[in-house]
Amino acid sequence: MTEITTVPPYTNRGAQRTQESGLRACVDWVQATFKIVTSEQLITDILQLKIDDFYEAETGKYGYRRSKKFGHISIYYDGRDDMGIHLEITGQGCREYESLKKKTWKELFFEMMCYEPDVNITRIDVAIDDFKGYFKISGLIRKIKNKELISKFKSATRIEKIDIETGESKGNTIYYGSSQSRIQIRMYEKDMERIGKGHQLEEGLKVWNRTEVQARDERAKKIAQMIMLDDESDQSIGEITSGILKYYLRFTVKGKDSNRRRWNTAKFWDKFIGDVEELRLTDVAPDKTIEKKVEWIDRQVSPSLAVLFHAFEGDMDVLKQFILNGSDRLTEKDYAMIQKFKEEQKNRLINGND
Numbered sequence: 001m002t003e004i005t006t007v008p009p010y011t012n013r014g015a016q017r018t019q020e021s022g023l024r025a026c027v028d029w030v031q032a033t034f035k036i037v038t039s040e041q042l043i044t045d046i047l048q049l050k051i052d053d054f055y056e057a058e059t060g061k062y063g064y065r066r067s068k069k070f071g072h073i074s075i076y077y078d079g080r081d082d083m084g085i086h087l088e089i090t091g092q093g094c095r096e097y098e099s100l101k102k103k104t105w106k107e108l109f110f111e112m113m114c115y116e117p118d119v120n121i122t123r124i125d126v127a128i129d130d131f132k133g134y135f136k137i138s139g140l141i142r143k144i145k146n147k148e149l150i151s152k153f154k155s156a157t158r159i160e161k162i163d164i165e166t167g168e169s170k171g172n173t174i175y176y177g178s179s180q181s182r183i184q185i186r187m188y189e190k191d192m193e194r195i196g197k198g199h200q201l202e203e204g205l206k207v208w209n210r211t212e213v214q215a216r217d218e219r220a221k222k223i224a225q226m227i228m229l230d231d232e233s234d235q236s237i238g239e240i241t242s243g244i245l246k247y248y249l250r251f252t253v254k255g256k257d258s259n260r261r262r263w264n265t266a267k268f269w270d271k272f273i274g275d276v277e278e279l280r281l282t283d284v285a286p287d288k289t290i291e292k293k294v295e296w297i298d299r300q301v302s303p304s305l306a307v308l309f310h311a312f313e314g315d316m317d318v319l320k321q322f323i324l325n326g327s328d329r330l331t332e333k334d335y336a337m338i339q340k341f342k343e344e345q346k347n348r349l350i351n352g353n354d
C-alpha cells in the first residue's frame with residue numbers, strides 16, 4: 001500500500017462565528033460530481049492544490065474503481081464513461097482545506113460552477129456549533145415529546161449511545177428527516193462524541209452541541225449558490241444555516257390555544273437562531289442584475305466565445321447569431337432587468353456620477 005506522506009493540518013480557522021455569543025458556523029461536508037473537469041484541473045485549478053499532494057489509493061467508492069487522496073480530501077475516478085469524477089471533502093477534510101488557506105468556501109463554490117455550470121453538487125453539510133449551551137439535547141427531546149415543536153418534518157428520531165458496563169449515557173442525537181432525503185437536520189452532543197472517540201476537549205470547554213443541516217442534490221447546490229453569491233461572506237454560512245433551521249423547526253412554549261402553531265416561540269430558540277429571515281431552499285436565488293451577468297460572462301463564457309471567434313477566423317456573424325437566438329428566449333423578468341439597468345445608467349448621467 002502506498003504510504004501517506006502528506007496530510008494537511010486540522011484546524012478550525014475557517015469556521016465562522018455567527019454572533020458574539022459562543023456560536024460558530026462552518027461548512028462540514030462537500031461532495032460534487034464533475035463530467036467535464038479532469039482530476040488534474042480539479043486539483044490544480046479549482047482546489048489550487050498540487051498533484052504531488054495526493055497519493056493513489058488502492059480502492060475507490062461510489063462505483064469508481066480508483067481514487068486520489070490528500071488527508072480527508074478524496075477524488076474518485078475510473079468509473080463508467082458517464083460518471084465523470086467525484087470530489088468528497090469530509091468534515092475533517094473541510095477543516096484541513098481551510099487550514100491551507102487556498103480559497104474561501106465562497107470562492108471555491110464560485111470556481112466549481114465557473115468550470116462546470118452543470119456540476120452536480122450531491123451533498124453539502126453546514127453546521128452551527130454551540131459552546132454556550134443555549135439548550136440541552138435532552139431538553140429538546142422532552143419538548144418534542146410534549147408536542148412543543150412545530151416543524152416541516154413529520155417525525156423525529158432519537159438515538160442514544162449507552163455504555164453497557166456503566167449504564168451511562170454517552171450522547172444523544174436527534175434526527176429530523178431521512179439521511180437519503182434532500183434535507184436532514186441533526187442535533188447532537190458533539191463533546192460527548194469527541195470524548196467517545198478518544199479526543200480531548202479544548203481547555204475550558206464545558207459544552208459543545210452541534211446542529212447540522214445535511215443537504216443533497218438540488219438543495220445542496222442551492223446552498224452552495226447562496227454561499228457563493230452572498231455579499232456578506234463573513235456571516236453568510238451562519239446566516240444561511242440559521243435561516244434554514246428557522247424555516248424547518250420552531251420550538252415553542254406550551255399554551256392554552258388548541259392550535260399549536262399559535263403558541264409562542266421558546267426564548268432559547270429565538271436567541272439561538274437570532275434575527276434571521278427564513279430561507280426556503282426551493283426559492284432563494286438573489287435578484288439577477290446586469291452587473292452579475294457581466295461578471296458571469298467574463299468568468300464563465302468569455303473563454304468559449306474566444307474559442308468560437310478564433311475557430312471561425314473572426315467572423316462576428318457567428319456570435320451575432322447566438323445573440324439573436326438568445327433574444328427570442330428572453331422573459332419578462334429579463335426585459336425588466338434591462339429596463340432597470342437603463343434607468344440606473346440614465347440617473348447616473350443626470351447626477352454626474354461615473
